[in-house]
Amino acid sequence: MLKIGSHVSFSSKGLLSAANEAAEYGSSSFMIYTGAPQNTRRKPMDTMFIEEGKAKMTATGVDEIVVHAPYIINLGSYKEHTYELAVNFLQEEINRTHEIGVRNIVLHPGAFTDMDAEYGIKRIAAGLEEVLAGVKETDVNIALETMAGKGTEMGRSFEEIAKIMELVPHNDRLKVCFDTCHTHDAGYDLINNLDGVLEDFDRIVGLDRITVVHVNDSKNPVGAGKDRHTPIGSGWIGFEALNRLVNHEKLQGRPFILETPWIGKDAKKQRPMYEVEIALLRGDLSGRFGSGFVEDVEKMHHFFEGQGIEARSYVLDTWAVLKNDAKARKADPREPLERMYDLITADGLFGEMSEEQINLRLIAFLAGKQVL
Incomplete structure (x- = not known):
């Protein structure tokens, strides 16, 4: 069965509330943050209804979920306090991910800000090496996300992802989260040349490194470098191309996670389209x-x-x-x-x-x- 779901909230009842929300959409996988993605405040894991959540997952047929690291982590920063925060906080998040029993945490590689790309690659690799050295007792993988190329963010090309990995000794726990909107916005033609894009990725990084796929349409044309998600079918990529990708034989077995925006005229009443998007991609409308x-x-x-x-x-x-x-x-x-x-x-x-x-x-x- 296609492992597909969406980003869901990890709120007052932690994993249980996340599993309940995912079930409402018909999910067979889902992604969570272990706390707010914009700050470092975290509740103790023993208050997060982990066992109750796992029981709900079992009851609804969910056997694999994903954690996303907070956005505030920037391993590419030249500022020592920002870099140290990134290393320490990512280690903490990996330990929390391990407590839940999740194998993959998705990470935006980082941004070089006032430096340059060469510096960013080396700085991120050094940070990843330090992070992994401090969490050897866990079995959590870090899935570097393919990025759109806005600003100075790294991971905007397959070559950058590969170079970061190459510079990290014992990098077997470094994986990839393949994001469709980001990859499209970075200039890869998923619409007309999906097989070619996957072949390039396999040659440069290795398809076996992909452990998570983020499924999003894009508000911008290929190569725009913008990173603006939109519901499936309502953007430049379109349903047909995304459906081919989700059901591509070379990507099967991974969890596919929707990060499409909630929509509605009144911002306070916006609603997600996850349920219909999942049904469409599963072919079960x-x-x-x-x-x-x-x-x-x-x-x-x-x-x-x-x-x-x-x-x-x-x-x-x-x-x-x-x-x-x-x-x-x-x-x-x-x-x-x-x-x-x-x-x-x-x-x-x-x-x-x-x-x-x-x-x-x-x-x-x-x-x-x-x-x-």
Whole structure:
């Protein structure tokens, strides 16, 4: 069975609340932070309902999950206090990950800030060596995430990932988290040349190093270096390319984790699209949502055909205008999903249906008729 899920919260009841949330989406894997990703405040692990969470995971068929390291860790910093914090805090997070029984912690490699890329690679490698030396009693792997290339962040090319690993002695516990949005934004053509990209990765780093895959669409064209996620099918990569990747024979057995943003007009009422995204990538839309949901999506197809709108072209054309035409963007900054939602509600196609219900159907619509 495809191991697929999303980032879920590790809140007041720790692993139990995370497992319960994941189950709501139909997940067979999921990813957590062991605390807030923006700070170092952490609750003791014995208050995090670990055994209760594991029992829930067993009951729902989840046998592998992933931890993500906090964003504040920067092993590439030349500032000693920042670097030391990164090393010490990452070691602490690895020990917490080990206590949960998780094998892989995802890490943004780091940024070189005021230095240069060569410095960043050497600094990150030295940091990883120091971190691993201090957690020898654990079996946790560090999965370096492929990055988009914004600012001075490292890991923006397969070569940078490989070079970092090469500089770390005894690097068998260094793995990779392959992020689709980041890799696309870094300039790798997942849409037209997925096999070629995977072959390049295998030659430069090794496909066996990939232990986690982050599945996200992108708000920007290939090579933009921006790192802005969007729900599956509503971005430049598109459902078809992401579906091929998730089901590619060379990537099977890994956990696939969605980090797509919650959506909705009111920021305080935004909702995730994980449940429908998981069902679509698993090829089980009707099984998860039922025939009535599928009929609603068919109605959407008829509606947009009547408007002269072809989904994929509409999405790409809208993003292109928002990117390239400042005047048009200022006049109408709405993204493709919001524009489609507004067309549907203006027509009254689904009466009193909630925004979340309509958006779930829109994500299914954007995947194309082949999923119905």
